[in-house]
Each structure stands twice: as structure tokens, then as C-alpha cells.
Amino acid sequence: MLEIWLYSLISVFIVSLVSLIGIVSISINTNKLSTIIIYFVSFSAGALFGDTFIHLIPEAYEMSSGISVAVYVLIGILIFFILEKIIHWQHCHMPITSHHVHHFAYMNLIGDGLHNLIDGLIIGASYLASIPIGIATTVAVVLHEIPQEIGDFGVLIYSGFSKAKAVFMNFLSALTAVIGTAIALIISQYVPNIQSILVPIAAGGFIYIAGSDLIPELHKETKISKSLIQLGAFILGIAIMFLLLLIE
Numbered sequence: 001m002l003e004i005w006l007y008s009l010i011s012v013f014i015v016s017l018v019s020l021i022g023i024v025s026i027s028i029n030t031n032k033l034s035t036i037i038i039y040f041v042s043f044s045a046g047a048l049f050g051d052t053f054i055h056l057i058p059e060a061y062e063m064s065s066g067i068s069v070a071v072y073v074l075i076g077i078l079i080f081f082i083l084e085k086i087i088h089w090q091h092c093h094m095p096i097t098s099h100h101v102h103h104f105a106y107m108n109l110i111g112d113g114l115h116n117l118i119d120g121l122i123i124g125a126s127y128l129a130s131i132p133i134g135i136a137t138t139v140a141v142v143l144h145e146i147p148q149e150i151g152d153f154g155v156l157i158y159s160g161f162s163k164a165k166a167v168f169m170n171f172l173s174a175l176t177a178v179i180g181t182a183i184a185l186i187i188s189q190y191v192p193n194i195q196s197i198l199v200p201i202a203a204g205g206f207i208y209i210a211g212s213d214l215i216p217e218l219h220k221e222t223k224i225s226k227s228l229i230q231l232g233a234f235i236l237g238i239a240i241m242f243l244l245l246l247i248e
Contacts, residue, residue: 004134005185008127011138012120012177018145019174023153023167037147038221042230044143045214046237048206051140054241055133056126056203063129063196072197076204083114084213112152113173119145120180122205125198128188136244137202143237144209149174 060069119141127134149170156166188194218230 012181016174019170039233040147042233043237045210046234047140047143048210050238050241052203052206055136060200072200073204076201077208080205080208109173113176116177117180120177121184122202124181124184128195
């Protein structure tokens with residue numbers, strides 16, 4: 001169990017460090033950044049689908065019966081649908097003013113913190129299943145976090161935060177992933193075989209994120225040359241998950 005704790009905490013700390021990537025985006029031309037991000041999104045979508053169908057779901061079937069796995073995957077999709085609804089309800093649509101800046105920014109941070117908490121739960125649950133699956137899931141989460149954290153950093157800057165404060169607050173929000181992982185690992189000591197529930201729920205969450213959040217963004221690009229690059233990045237994300245089978 002100590003080894004699982006060690007791997008899990010190192011993984012979520014790495015995921016949290018991704019929040020610092022936002023500062024790099026400031027030095028990149030906006031048009032160039034938007035072009036780069038969309039390929040990261042495609043790569044991320046492939047990695048999330050790959051981790052789900054190559055690692056998480058097969059492992060879930062090894063731990064539990066077929067129908068229960070399907071039910072928990074659907075519950076995972078439902079949970080992430082509800083969470084996204086809650087986050088969208090909290091999003092502020094009022095124009096930014098000197099009196100309104102902090103409310104807008106902090107609601108974004110709260111939503112991001114909740115998202116990172118769930119990421120931490122997923123990583124913890126994956127390591128409970130096995131260390132190789134935990135590593136694969138961590139890679140998928142990191143790839144997903146890169147474009148998201150750049151976007152979150154941009155929101156904070158737009159809201160009026162200084163670069164230093166935006167980096168600090170974004171990193172603070174990212175650290176909720178550590179809490180999520182700790183919750184998953186602590187619960188596992190009191191609820192036997194909790195990973196048989198959390199792993200398929202995590203799979204459902206990844207399916208929802210990749211299918212409802214990432215794929216629609218990719219369809220906004222209709223130019224054939226760029227679409228082909230997106231397809232290549234998508235396939236590469238899946239291929240990375242296949243390659244990670246070698247460590248199992």
C-alpha cells in the first residue's frame with residue numbers, strides 16, 4: 001500500500017505542476033497558440049479514449065461482473081454530466097469590470113478545483129487497480145490538463161490577475177488533485193475492493209470528457225490538412241496507451 005501511495009502522490013504532484021504551463025503561453029503568439037492547442041486537444045482525446053478502452057475497462061471487467069461494469073461506466077458518464085452542469089451554472093456571464101473581476105475569477109478557480117479533485121480520485125482509483133494502469137491514467141490526465149490549464153490561465157489574466165497571482169492561484173487550485181487521490185486511497189482502507197467501483201466510474205468520466213468536451217472542439221476545424229493532423233494526433237494518443245501496455 002505504501003508503494004501505491006508513493007506512486008499516486010508523485011503522479012498528482014506532476015499533474016499539479018502542469019498548471020504552471022500557463023505562464024509559458026504568454027510568450028506565444030495568440031494565433032499560433034490556438035493552432036497548437038487544438039492538436040493537444042486531439043492528442044488528449046485519443047489518450048483518454050485509449051486509456052479507457054485499453055486499460056480501465058478491461059481491468060474493470062477483471063475485477064467485477066459484466067453488467068455491474070456497464071452500470072458503473074454509465075454512472076460515471078452521468079456524474080460528469082451533472083458536474084459539468086454545476087460548473088456551467090456557476091460560470092459568470094457578466095462583463096468584466098473593476099468591481100466584478102474577483103467573482104468571475106474565483107468561480108473559475110472553484111470549478112477548476114472541483115475538476116482537479118475528480119482527476120485525483122481517478123488517479124488514486126487507477127493505482128488501486130494496478131501501478132501500470134495508474135501510470136497510463138496519469139499520462140492521459142496530464143495530456144488532458146495541458147490545453148485546459150493554458151485556457152484557465154488565460155481566463156485569470158483576462159479577469160485582471162497579475163501573471164504571478166494567476167500562476168499561484170491556478171497551482172493552488174490544481175493541488176486539489178492531491179486531496180482527491182488521498183480520499184480515494186483512504187476510502188480503500190475501509191471499503192474493500194472499492195477500485196472495482198471507482199475504475200469503471202473513471203472510465204465513464206473519461207468517455208464523457210473526450211466525447212462531449214474534446215471531440216466537438218475538433219469538429220470546428222474543417223480544413224482538410226489540419227483535420228488530417230488532428231487525426232494523426234488522435235491516433236498517436238491511442239498509440240501511446242497501447243505502448244504503455246508494455247510496462248504491465
